[in-house]
Amino acid sequence: MKLDTTGLESALPLFGTNCQMVDGFTAAPAFDLPTTLDFDGFQKEAIQMVKPAKGTTTLAFIFKEGVMVAADSRASMGGYISSQSVKKIIEINPYMLGTMAGGAADCQFWHRNLGIKCRLHELANKRRISVTGASKLLANILYSYRGMGLSVGTMIAGWDETGPGLYYVDSEGGRLKGPRFSVGSGSPYAYGVLDSGYRYDMSIEEAAELARRAIYHATFRDGASGGVASVYHVGPNGWKKLSGDDVGELHYKYYPVTPSTVEQEMVEVSGA
Amino acid sequence: MSRFSPYDNNGGSCVAIAGADYCVIASDTRMSTGYNILTRDHSKIYKLADKCILASSGFQADMKALQKLLAARHLIYQHQHNKQMSCPAMGQLLSNTLYYKRFFPYYTFNVLGGLDNEGKGCVYTYDAVGSYERVGYSAQGSGSVLIMPFLDNQLKSPSPLLLPAQDAVTPLSQSEAIDLVKTCFASATERDIHTGDNLEIVVLNAGGIHREFMPLRRD
Numbered sequence: 357m358k359l360d361t362t363g364l365e366s367a368l369p370l371f372g373t374n375c376q377m378v379d380g381f382t383a384a385p386a387f388d389l390p391t392t393l394d395f396d397g398f399q400k401e402a403i404q405m406v407k408p409a410k411g412t413t414t415l416a417f418i419f420k421e422g423v424m425v426a427a428d429s430r431a432s433m434g435g436y437i438s439s440q441s442v443k444k445i446i447e448i449n450p451y452m453l454g455t456m457a458g459g460a461a462d463c464q465f466w467h468r469n470l471g472i473k474c475r476l477h478e479l480a481n482k483r484r485i486s487v488t489g490a491s492k493l494l495a496n497i498l499y500s501y502r503g504m505g506l507s508v509g510t511m512i513a514g515w516d517e518t519g520p521g522l523y524y525v526d527s528e529g530g531r532l533k534g535p536r537f538s539v540g541s542g543s544p545y546a547y548g549v550l551d552s553g554y555r556y557d558m559s560i561e562e563a564a565e566l567a568r569r570a571i572y573h574a575t576f577r578d579g580a581s582g583g584v585a586s587v588y589h590v591g592p593n594g595w596k597k598l599s600g601d602d603v604g605e606l607h608y609k610y611y612p613v614t615p616s617t618v619e620q621e622m623v624e625v626s627g628a
Numbered sequence: 629m630s631r632f633s634p635y636d637n638n639g640g641s642c643v644a645i646a647g648a649d650y651c652v653i654a655s656d657t658r659m660s661t662g663y664n665i666l667t668r669d670h671s672k673i674y675k676l677a678d679k680c681i682l683a684s685s686g687f688q689a690d691m692k693a694l695q696k697l698l699a700a701r702h703l704i705y706q707h708q709h710n711k712q713m714s715c716p717a718m719g720q721l722l723s724n725t726l727y728y729k730r731f732f733p734y735y736t737f738n739v740l741g742g743l744d745n746e747g748k749g750c751v752y753t754y755d756a757v758g759s760y761e762r763v764g765y766s767a768q769g770s771g772s773v774l775i776m777p778f779l780d781n782q783l784k785s786p787s788p789l790l791l792p793a794q795d796a797v798t799p800l801s802q803s804e805a806i807d808l809v810k811t812c813f814a815s816a817t818e819r820d821i822h823t824g825d826n827l828e829i830v831v832l833n834a835g836g837i838h839r840e841f842m843p844l845r846r847d
Contacts, residue, residue: 390634390732401633402733429789431759436773439753439761441787460759465727504731584789600791 399505411580413542414444414455415550415570416511416522418535420557423513423520423590425453426567428542428575428603429583431460440583449474451594452490452514457540458507458527466508470494487514487521491531499529509539515590542574542581549573560589564598572610575603635687635735636661639822640672641771642683643809644741645783646749646764650802650833653741654809655683655769656817656844658825668825668846675837676702680715680742681830682722685769686756687735694734697725715742719752719760726758733757737768742832749832762788764798771816771823778812802831810842817844 392398414427427444430437444456446467454470456463473493477485485493491512498508508527515521524532524539536554538546549570558566564587571585585606587598642655659670673683674695682698684691701721705713713721719740726734733756740752753766764785767775786794800808809829817824827842 388729388732394631399731402731429787433755438755439763441763441789442761443789459757461723461727461730461755461757464723464759465730506730584787586789586791597791600787600789602787602790 402505411542411578412444412457412540413538413546413571413574413578413581414457414511414540415536415538415543415546415567416455416513417537417550417554417563417567418520418522419555419563421560421563421589421591422515423453423522424560424563424567424587425455425511425513425590425595426571426585426587427455428571428581428585430575430581432580437582442583443586445586445588447595448490448512448514449484451484451516451590452487452512453588453590453595454494455511455513455539457509462506462508462527463510466494466497467510469497470512484516486516486518487512487523488516488518488533490514491521491523491525495525495529495531498525498527502527502529511537511539513590515592515594520590538570538574540574540581542571542578545574545577546570560598564589568599568601568606569610572603572606576607636689637686637735637770638666638688639770640685641767641769641775641813641816641820641823642672642685642737642739643767643775643779643812644683644739644751644753644765645779645798645800645805645809646741646751647798647800647802647805648749649743649747650805650831651681651741651743651749651751652802652805652809652829652831653681653683653739654813654827654829655685656771656813656823656825657828658823659688660822663821665825671828673828673830674699675830676718676740677712677715677742678837679832680713680718680740681832681837682738682740683768684736684738686737690734691736694722694725694736694738698722701725714745715740715750715752716744716762718742719750719762722752722754723758723760726754726756730757737772739766739768743834747834767812769823771813771820774816774819775812778815779808782808802833806831806840813842813844 411432416425429442431439431442446454448454448471454467474485506527512523524537553566567587575581584600586600639660640656644653655672657669659666738754744750752760754760765779765783783798813827824844829840831838
């Protein structure tokens with residue numbers, strides 16, 4: 357099975373000209389494959405064993421002032437919460453962000469790889485790569501691994517010469533350009549809040565508050581989302597993290613406990 | 629006809645706690661397969677660099693292969709750069725090494741502990757295919773579902789994602805952290821059949837590496 361390993365090659369050979377010492381370590385690392393007749397069945401079993409972190413809420417939208425990107429921070433393995441502090445908004449370079457949904461390792465690895473390719477593009481072409489180009493690079497790599505069990509549902513958000521850009525890219529090989537996306541198990545809840553509150557001409561604060569609320573409401577209803585709601589803004593000068601709030605505290609901020617009149621108070625009973 | 633499975637789970641638990649200027653890495657030494665105990669004194673802890681220690685539970689054959697690979701890569705790094713690898717660098721190397729076997733994974737659940745470039749304790753926790761995160765404390769292995777909630781209760785620190793940022797390193801002293809680890813394993817041994825026999829604790833700080841053992845229940 358020939359795999360597309362262009363994503364793994366580096367421009368320079370890893371260990372210089374003398375490769376005798378390092379025979380086992382090739383310059384272009386390739387993925388080991390199990391020798392089995394039933395590759396798909398093996399992958400299915402392996403995934404069961406590995407149980408990659410899934411379940412998330414991420415969203416991004418374009419508005420007048422740029423792109424707003426937000427995500428929760430919970431990673432779950434089956435029913436177990438493996439982490440409440442996962443960074444799901446990945447900083448590819450100072451003016452481009454990627455969001456993570458699906459397999460955590462897949463997203464982390466391929467986003468880092470994308471960052472490397474974007475940097476190589478800058479060095480080779482003396483100009484920054486466009487959001488269109490970056491998302492295409494990632495989509496092509498993921499398409500070549502289609503059917504092998506990668507699980508990636510990501511949004512590439514950035515600001516390039518044509519203005520703000522937002523693409524949705526997934527491990528099925530799909531790549532969509534659009535103004536508003538939400539990805540993950542909590543996305544239906546986030547879409548409800550996001551779509552009803554969205555206007556193109558919002559200010560940065562209003563857009564940040566909309567994004568924060570959408571994530572909060574998704575974490576409220578979706579068991580696989582939670583932790584900290586992070587909100588980033590991508591403007592002409594690059595991205596900036598606007599806020600990171602614990603969703604438990606956001607709950608009491610949005611729905612504060614109002615003191616109500618007490619009808620009957622319980623009193624201490626002595627002895628008994 | 630049941631197909632041959634290349635994997636086995638040898639059980640056991642690993643814990644690591646990062647402090648302001650130390651790191652505690654601990655694991656039990658029981659190696660089992662199914663309901664049988666293969667040995668009571670198998671170490672799951674491996675020193676990769678002066679400031680970097682790996683603890684892995686899961687399939688010990690994969691763990692051995694992973695340790696050898698990382699040790700070899702570290703040796704090459706030392707030859708090329710004339711210095712030891714830092715813990716964050718080793719963290720990234722381990723993540724990539726695990727991901728390169730994405731379609732035939734190492735069945736190991738790893739915790740990497742050590743000191744970062746500023747001398748502060750750092751702990752990196754991994755899943756089997758290389759997703760990783762720097763945290764203040766972590767538990768992996770068969771007893772992790774028992775140990776993690778206890779550590780959350782004792783050590784839960786503000787998330788590093790909060791803005792404005794709040795410091796995540798535990799305020800515990802080194803001896804308090806060691807006692808905490810001993811308590812964790814004593815409790816996990818009670819309720820997890822794969823955890824027990826002996827506890828190996830490795831402490832890494834500016835003064836070097838210190839190793840101690842504590843017996844656990846052998847039943």
